[in-house]
Amino acid sequence: MSRVRIAHFCDSHPGRTDGVAISVETTVSLLRSAGHEVQVYQPAPLLRGRDEPCGVRSVPVPLRNIRVGVPRFSGMRPVPQIVHIHTPGPVGIGGLRYAKAHEIPVVMTWHTDLLAYSAHFMEIQVGAAHAAQRLGLGWTARDYLRLARPGTERRLQLVRLGQEFLDRTAVVIAPSEKTAASFAEFERVPPVWTVPTSVALAECPLGRSEVRRSLRIPDGVPVVLAVGRATREKDPQLLLASFARLLRHLPDARLVMLGVRQQRLTILRLARQAGVAHALRIVRPVPHSRMAAYYRAADVLAFASTTDTQGLVLLEAEQAGLPVVLADAALAGRPGEESPGRMSTAPDADSFAAALARVLTDPALHRAVAEAGRAAAESYSTQRYLDHLLAAYAFARAAQPAPAAPPIR
Template structure:
């Protein structure tokens, strides 16, 4: 198999969709006998494994958990057949430099539209719009250097081509889910640990303002269902969510960041996973929930328009339509048994093994 040098501006111990994807692809690639080095911003809170190469980094003041790595190419990263950049910033540029220096193919993944996070840098709308425009121009410059760009969904592919305006080839490869880990499990111990009873609905992931999580609280209040709302994860929007739940009289529990080994029990305990975020490029947590047999109530926007198969693995609602969200939640709970069976029938197609098969085909194609 090809020797791959992967460069990413976000990695462990930070837990997010990019980190998860890089780590699971690397583990699967190595299990098949390949080599996939990872260059990432170092942190005292994570001890690198063999083939993981941290570089010096500093905390990014505007986005909690994100670190700025010093652009460099570790000497240990050599004899690569393909360079794969998972982010377009400092270390993504290092990957581009390595590919040019060694004259080897450069592949880039598009995980997150950088312009969506302009609000973290400024609250002035006109300046925010300018930052988004600058972000798109930079993305266009960076990604047009790639032999191919990998996106996790067809919606994101269209966004890159039509909105960002890239000229490079764009290929869809799902991030994939470790279906060996994410499967229905007994939830008794999990419920006892967190003192959870009865029907549950909820969300886990970063509590970012861009994810519109306040709509989750409002929809549960409007739906008037007999269920406890459970949030896993953390982030800058948590305090406002706690206040909103208290003001709306919603029985909401905030569990904080959950160990990854507890996530299958979290998903399995839910009767519905609630996902209003319009900024997802795939919505990996939705697929993890489906792999555990849990249907998703997701916004009909961004990648979730495709990730949630309406009427099959969950139901959609329109962005900002709280009444529609509440109606979709009630319908999902009423049809939970059928939707859950459909989710389990689709496990093989969303597996990380299937994703890495497609990734290997991309690497082979760009090396010809």
């Protein structure tokens, strides 16, 4: 494919340890390595944002690892051939508006299940109101009030807003079959390409024993690893309740929750209530370059969330040869496989704990799950992901009518 100019718009700031930021960083790196011209617009510090080539001035949200961008995209040079939207926040909305003004085809990756997240984060409703205003949707006061009412009214209003995003998009990228199926709720949907992000797990010199020593965990003890935020949408309560049941069968087991920045006191309180505080290790986010060592130090990855659209940690764990057990059957299908392959259970503590116990106590099953995961991860390379992404870009450009030539004066 010839060289393409792509502008990416993302509301997760660089270095943030979430799936969206990591996906954008991976995508941009692959595109640049392949010789394409890429601009990335993400929140930058308020006073330095204007000095960074693609930095969007932003302000931090107190007590949250989030920055709210104040975007202005009037003089982008050179003008991109594709606008790729990753988030529906102020930066993403600014990208949509820019694309419309310059008649540039839009590719949107549906990274986040905002309908599910709206039950946990008030900023989803605030962001929806801002998006409706910036897109000039002409909502009435009653429309905005619906966002404040939990339940059906809020959901219908968010679906209505999501439809506006889709109507402005040439191609929507779903990072999983689960996400692709979720578009059935909308009336009109552009072509959907299911393209999971492929990440390359960096090598790390730290060994299994070194990580375990840092966590005060003996070598022979079974370790359950959970990676990511511990906020409500990730269901840490299910994780802790399941681990409490696991301890009845494996009393020396340990649970490592890696990547916990917020809600640490809440997690400790829930752990004490579940009777597992003595067996819990809470670890703040670590550089991505050290993740492989933590996967090697564990015996199974427990994925309790049912709100994720892909779960990059699942692919990372499989690359490292760590068996995965998840409580979301909709994410059981591995990238590149036609049939579901991951070990999944119903999202209840008894089922989840039983599956974890089976993997930890059955060496043959442990080996089979690990080998299947590693084989699937190896078959879905970063080059395969890049090829699919570029094909989606080409499709979007072909589907978008060329802008009218300016009149000759």
